[in-house]
Amino acid sequence: MDQADSGLPPIPAKRYFTIGEVSELCLVKPYVLRYWEQEFVQLKPMKRRGNRRYYQHHEVLLIRRIRELLYDQGFTISGARNQLAEHGARAAMTLHADTELDDDVDALDDDVAMVPPSRPVHEARVQVRALQAMTVQAASSAEAGWGALRVDLDRLSPQSLTALREALLEIRDFLS
Numbered sequence: 312m313d314q315a316d317s318g319l320p321p322i323p324a325k326r327y328f329t330i331g332e333v334s335e336l337c338l339v340k341p342y343v344l345r346y347w348e349q350e351f352v353q354l355k356p357m358k359r360r361g362n363r364r365y366y367q368h369h370e371v372l373l374i375r376r377i378r379e380l381l382y383d384q385g386f387t388i389s390g391a392r393n394q395l396a397e398h399g400a401r402a403a404m405t406l407h408a409d410t411e412l413d414d415d416v417d418a419l420d421d422d423v424a425m426v427p428p429s430r431p432v433h434e435a436r437v438q439v440r441a442l443q444a445m446t447v448q449a450a451s452s453a454e455a456g457w458g459a460l461r462v463d464l465d466r467l468s469p470q471s472l473t474a475l476r477e478a479l480l481e482i483r484d485f486l487s
Contacts, residue, residue, distance in 0.1 A: 319375060327357070327365040337374045347377060350388050353395060 320336055330341045337344075344364075348354050353373055356364040366374070373395075380391035 322368065322371055325368075327367060328371060330356075330364045330366070333366045333371055333374060336371055337378055339374065339378055344374065347374070351377060351392060351395065 319338060322336055328336065330344055333344060334341045348356070354370060356366045356370055358364055376395070377391055380386045380394055381388070386394060
């Protein structure tokens with residue numbers, strides 16, 4: 312589903328979204344989201360004090376997929392549930408890859424820490440950690456977004472960018 316074709320707003324670069332934010336991002340009322348939680352086992356937002364729901368990026372994508380199946384393609388709830396189950400294994404890997412990336416990078420760092428790194432690997436690892444720090448910093452500021460992150464990326468040397476690109480490609484290959 313293409314965001315431009317669907318008329319849905321773009322998803323901001325945040326780790327967690329409230330039910331109100333998800334409602335606006337997916338053009339679905341909050342009570343519908345709570346109902347869908349009961350109907351679709353894949354949809355399990357994190358709950359904090361007072362039963363406040365916090366959705367992750369992959370759950371927002373899942374809600375958009377459910378919305379597309381129900382509203383655009385005309386499936387019933389059980390039909391949408393079956394459709395998601397049929398495509399579940401492949402979709403689950405794609406949806407969870409984003410949230411598992413941090414864990415995989417940490418595990419990779421633990422494995423690589425035992426071996427004396429070559430210079431490009433060491434530089435790539437340093438750049439990945441710097442990018443993670445910049446992402447957390449950008450996400451924590453209300454006005455900051457990917458634009459602030461892009462400025463910092465533009466400051467990296469061509470060699471660092473090449474090493475970073477190679478490291479990210481290796482991570483992508485490792486996850487697939």
